[in-house]
Amino acid sequence: MDKSDALTSFAALSQSTRLDVFRLLVKAGARGMLSGEIGEKLDVRQNTMSANLAVLLNAGLVRNERQGRTIRYFADFDTMRGLLGFLMEDCCGGRPDLCQPVIDEIACAC
Amino acid sequence: MDKSDALTSFAALSQSTRLDVFRLLVKAGARGMLSGEIGEKLDVRQNTMSANLAVLLNAGLVRNERQGRTIRYFADFDTMRGLLGFLMEDCCGGRPDLCQPVIDEIACAC
DNA sequence: TAAATATATCAATTAATCATGATATATGGA
DNA sequence: TCCATATATCATGATTAATTGATATATTTA
Numbered sequence: 001m002d003k004s005d006a007l008t009s010f011a012a013l014s015q016s017t018r019l020d021v022f023r024l025l026v027k028a029g030a031r032g033m034l035s036g037e038i039g040e041k042l043d044v045r046q047n048t049m050s051a052n053l054a055v056l057l058n059a060g061l062v063r064n065e066r067q068g069r070t071i072r073y074f075a076d077f078d079t080m081r082g083l084l085g086f087l088m089e090d091c092c093g094g095r096p097d098l099c100q101p102v103i104d105e106i107a108c109a110c
Numbered sequence: 111m112d113k114s115d116a117l118t119s120f121a122a123l124s125q126s127t128r129l130d131v132f133r134l135l136v137k138a139g140a141r142g143m144l145s146g147e148i149g150e151k152l153d154v155r156q157n158t159m160s161a162n163l164a165v166l167l168n169a170g171l172v173r174n175e176r177q178g179r180t181i182r183y184f185a186d187f188d189t190m191r192g193l194l195g196f197l198m199e200d201c202c203g204g205r206p207d208l209c210q211p212v213i214d215e216i217a218c219a220c
Numbered sequence: 221t222a223a224a225t226a227t228a229t230c231a232a233t234t235a236a237t238c239a240t241g242a243t244a245t246a247t248g249g250a
Numbered sequence: 251t252c253c254a255t256a257t258a259t260c261a262t263g264a265t266t267a268a269t270t271g272a273t274a275t276a277t278t279t280a
Contacts, residue, residue: 003126003129003130006123006129007124007125007126007129010120010121010123010124010129011120011124011267013116013120013124013197014117014120014121014123014124015117015267015268016113016117019113019116019117019120020113022197023196023197023199026197026198026199026200026201027199027200027201029201034226035226035227036225036226036227045269045270046226046227046228047227047228047229047269047270047271047272048268048269048270049227050227050228050229051228051229051268051269052268053227053228054228054229066227066276066277068226068277068278069224069225069226069227069276069277069278070225070226070227070277071226071227080198084194086133087123087132087133087136087190088136088190089133089136089137090136090137091136091137091139121237125237125238144256145256145257146255146256146257155239155240156256156257156258157239157240157241157242157257157258157259158238158239158240159257160256160257160258160259161238161239161258161259162238163257163258164258164259176246176247176257178247178248178256179246179247179248179254179255179256179257180247180255180256180257181256181257221280222279222280223278223279223280224277224278224279224280225276225277225278225279226275226276226277226278227274227275227276227277228273228274228275228276229272229273229274229275230271230272230273230274231270231271231272231273232269232270232271233268233269233270234267234268234269234270235266235267235268235269236265236266236267236268237264237265237266237267238263238264238265238266239262239263239264239265240261240262240263241260241261241262242259242260242261243258243259243260243261244257244258244259244260245256245257245258245259246255246256246257246258247254247255247256247257248253248254248255248256249252249253249254249255250251250252250253250254
């Protein structure tokens with residue numbers, strides 16, 4: 001994860017539909033979701049959804065896998081990890097009390 | 111942290127100078143940095159830096175504090191925490207092995 | 221192989237964002 | 251109060267991004 005990758009990722013997440021899509025896929029985890037399923041759930045037209053998924057793919061935030069006629073999308077937790085690592089690099093100037101709560105927050109109860 | 115806040119934050123982080131600024135401030139931690147100091151370090155003109163700091167402020171990703179003629183900026187770790195919490199909400203569909211590495215990554219060594 | 225379904229690409233219009241020069245505001249010191 | 255320093259705001263031109271209708275590609279089924 002270099003700076004350019006990080007910029008691409010943040011840009012991808014800074015659009016309403018794409019943020020919704022990514023959060024849906026985070027929730028879905030290893031199950032993933034079909035492209036059409038996502039579009040239907042979010043009430044977004046087919047070509048708009050395709051374009052937005054392409055942006056997320058390009059950013060590496062999601063992966064996909066063809067299954068017959070359909071394509072299943074997954075959140076890419078490795079990219080997520082790299083992105084947060086990049087953002088928090090050498091964080092908090094030696095005071096763990098600043099960054100520890102940030103870490104605790106995403107310690108999900110799954 | 112609602113969706114609109116998250117979008118504003120990601121948009122703020124999706125621009126080169128602002129990403130640099132935020133990462134500098136993350137490293138600086140509680141020390142923070144003066145506006146002019148940041149601009150000098152990143153070689154960015156005064157008004158451009160001011161505009162970019164305003165975007166980060168508006169997103170709540172940084173706070174500031176006037177000190178005489180100068181203004182000191184700080185990364186806001188609470189906002190950061192809220193943002194990551196929002197993004198990873200109900201994450202990984204019941205498989206902790208997916209999201210645990212994400213958490214470990216940002217467990218900084220400070 | 222033809223039709224149906226699922227998804228992607230293209231071209232064009234509209235909208236948002238960025239850096240910049242010029243200028244304004246605020247604070248401190250002479 | 252006048253000047254210098256530090257930062258913010260404004261107006262503008264240039265670049266970039268988003269949605270959409272139309273169309274293309276890929277896969278399955280008949």
